[in-house]
Amino acid sequence: xxxxxxxxxLIILLTTPLSPSSSQSTDDSFIxxxxxxxxxxxxxxxxxxxxxxxxxxxxxxxxxxTLKIPFLGQIHVVLSNITIYHVDVPFSxxxxxxxxxxxxxxxxxxxSMNWHYSYGTWLVPIEISDSGLxxxxxxxxxxGATLSLKIQEGVIDISLLEGGCFVKEIIIKxxxxxxxxxxxxxDAFQGQIASAVENAIANNLEEGxxxxxxxxxxxxxxxxxxxxxxxxxxxxxxxxISNNSIGFEINGLFTKNEKGKVSTVFHKNSQxxxxxxxxxxxxxxxxxxxxxxxxxxxxxxxxxxxVDTLPDQAMLNTAWWRxxxxxxxxxxxxxxxxxxxxxxxxxxxxxxxxxxSATVYADLIVDVMEGRDIVPVLCISLVIRGSGSVKVVKNNxxxxxxxxxFTMEQKWSQIGKLHMYxxxxxxxxxxxxxxxxxxxxRLGKGFPLPIIHGFTLQxxxxxxxxxxxxxxxxxxxxxxxxxxxxGYLNKLTQKL
Ligand SMILES: *[C@@H]1O[C@H](CO)[C@@H](O)[C@H](O)[C@H]1NC(C)=O
Ligand SMILES: *[C@@H]1O[C@H](CO)[C@@H](O)[C@H](O)[C@H]1NC(C)=O
Ligand SMILES: *[C@@H]1O[C@H](CO)[C@@H](O)[C@H](O)[C@H]1NC(C)=O
Ligand SMILES: *[C@@H]1O[C@H](CO)[C@@H](O)[C@H](O)[C@H]1NC(C)=O
Ligand SMILES: *[C@@H]1O[C@H](CO)[C@@H](O)[C@H](O)[C@H]1NC(C)=O
Numbered sequence: 001x002x003x004x005x006x007x008x009x010l011i012i013l014l015t016t017p018l019s020p021s022s023s024q025s026t027d028d029s030f031i032x033x034x035x036x037x038x039x040x041x042x043x044x045x046x047x048x049x050x051x052x053x054x055x056x057x058x059x060x061x062x063x064x065x066t067l068k069i070p071f072l073g074q075i076h077v078v079l080s081n082i083t084i085y086h087v088d089v090p091f092s093x094x095x096x097x098x099x100x101x102x103x104x105x106x107x108x109x110x111x112s113m114n115w116h117y118s119y120g121t122w123l124v125p126i127e128i129s130d131s132g133l134x135x136x137x138x139x140x141x142x143x144g145a146t147l148s149l150k151i152q153e154g155v156i157d158i159s160l161l162e163g164g165c166f167v168k169e170i171i172i173k174x175x176x177x178x179x180x181x182x183x184x185x186x187d188a189f190q191g192q193i194a195s196a197v198e199n200a201i202a203n204n205l206e207e208g209x210x211x212x213x214x215x216x217x218x219x220x221x222x223x224x225x226x227x228x229x230x231x232x233x234x235x236x237x238x239x240x241i242s243n244n245s246i247g248f249e250i251n252g253l254f255t256k257n258e259k260g261k262v263s264t265v266f267h268k269n270s271q272x273x274x275x276x277x278x279x280x281x282x283x284x285x286x287x288x289x290x291x292x293x294x295x296x297x298x299x300x301x302x303x304x305x306x307v308d309t310l311p312d313q314a315m316l317n318t319a320w321w322r323x324x325x326x327x328x329x330x331x332x333x334x335x336x337x338x339x340x341x342x343x344x345x346x347x348x349x350x351x352x353x354x355x356x357s358a359t360v361y362a363d364l365i366v367d368v369m370e371g372r373d374i375v376p377v378l379c380i381s382l383v384i385r386g387s388g389s390v391k392v393v394k395n396n397x398x399x400x401x402x403x404x405x406f407t408m409e410q411k412w413s414q415i416g417k418l419h420m421y422x423x424x425x426x427x428x429x430x431x432x433x434x435x436x437x438x439x440x441x442r443l444g445k446g447f448p449l450p451i452i453h454g455f456t457l458q459x460x461x462x463x464x465x466x467x468x469x470x471x472x473x474x475x476x477x478x479x480x481x482x483x484x485x486x487g488y489l490n491k492l493t494q495k496l
Contacts, residue, residue, distance in 0.1 A: 031252030140168030398446025
């Protein structure tokens with residue numbers, strides 16, 4: 001019965017035209033993720049090999065029956081220790097649709113079992129019995145599941161809508177036994193063995209999906225980046241399911257590690273529709289420029305930075321500056337100095353089809369050490385414009401910045417007005433040799449993209465669009481630890 005349902009279901013799934021997803025975005029999402037057809041095929045392969053294969057060895061309940069055999073009369077036959085010890089799925093496919101995501105595989109499988117019969121007739125009053133082994137080959141087995149995919153409280157909620165197994169043909173091979181027994185078995189038990197297999201697989205499918213649900217439900221909603229920030233990977237809105245892709249929307253903003261939130265409110269600029277839709281890659285991840293600006297808002301509050309390694313250490317004494325800023329040397333001859341650099345506003349990141357750029361607002365404060373006193377004497381405000389490059393390192397999005405130009409202005413001074421043009425080349429050198437390497441050493445580490453542990457990006461490409469950057473990439477499955485740890489592959493590993 002269940003088998004007929006799935007057949008009908010498959011036909012419906014394969015023929016129902018898909019209407020465009022009716023779900024409308026309600027929550028802002030700044031990272032979106034698209035699993036393309038090739039990504040779905042890859043996921044399906046992992047699910048099928050890990051899930052269906054891990055069903056085995058599978059014990060079926062014993063079957064018994066009384067057969068009526070000509071001349072011999074009533075014979076009691078028991079099949080016990082019926083074990084499916086191998087399921088092979090040479091062909092499978094995945095089909096996302098409005099009514100759910102259908103995964104169908106055609107399989108063959110091998111069973112072993114013990115047989116035992118006994119009878120007694122009025123001719124021979126003693127009981128006659130025999131026993132042996134039999135192997136059963138299950139052919140044309142079709143295993144199918146339709147899963148519903150929803151977002152519930154920020155995580156993926158997957159459940160089994162329909163699932164089942166249909167056995168087309170079984171071939172029984174007895175080890176020993178009489179030919180009448182063979183025929184009797186085929187006639188009487190074929191249907192029962194088939195439905196026992198169908199039920200066992202269907203039940204295990206249900207169990208497997210439950211475990212998958214637990215696993216997905218337990219995925220974190222935040223990915224820690226460092227001791228300051230985390231990436232909010234809470235899923236929002238419904239998944240966007242089309243006939244050849246599944247899309248997810250993720251909050252995607254940086255948040256403080258402690259309870260506090262970023263006070264800035266961000267608005268989505270673009271549709272942030274993943275640019276990888278026509279890419280042959282498995283996965284596309286689009287990041288709105290707000291993701292970067294939320295990071296910059298968060299790190300902006302960071303500490304003041306004292307420059308302590310300079311291209312020329314002598315620069316940290318007023319004597320070095322005597323021709324460039326004579327009044328500094330006059331007022332504080334031969335005093336040691338401090339250079340403090342701090343951001344005066346969060347850096348602003350902009351993304352266009354040509355690339356990514358950043359504007360950094362910083363204050364450069366010059367302190368003079370007068371004996372034990374630190375005297376701030378001068379503040380120069382800087383507006384630095386740079387262009388960035390982005391690359392994928394493992395599962396991180398990393399970047400680097402290069403200086404395009406900058407402007408400088410005297411903010412305040414204890415030593416009168418400065419000639420900016422005199423010190424501009426020095427400041428340029430400072431930015432190039434001190435500030436940028438510092439920033440790039442941080443940007444070079446990057447931040448983690450929302451990828452489930454065990455999967456690794458491979459051959460990633462970067463695509464810039466209006467106010468978003470997309471990573472189009474293939475993935476490899478490097479580590480089955482996560483799936484195994486939830487007992488999903490336990491059976492398989494026990495077997496190995
Ligand atoms: C049951 O079947 C399995 C697998 O074929 C076999 O290893 C085991 O010995 C059998 N047990 C009994 C009691 O026959
Ligand atoms: C099942 O067993 C038969 C005979 O032992 C063998 O030829 C066949 O390859 C097996 N099939 C699978 C799927 O293991
Ligand atoms: C998906 O639907 C579009 C039109 O809606 C169609 O052109 C395309 O062939 C379909 N793809 C698959 C894999 O069914
Ligand atoms: C993370 O994003 C979700 C969904 O947008 C939001 O409800 C939640 O408050 C965010 N968490 C933090 C810590 O900002
Ligand atoms: C500059 O940095 C030093 C060392 O961290 C600190 O003592 C000093 O107060 C800072 N100067 C200003 C103006 O903040």
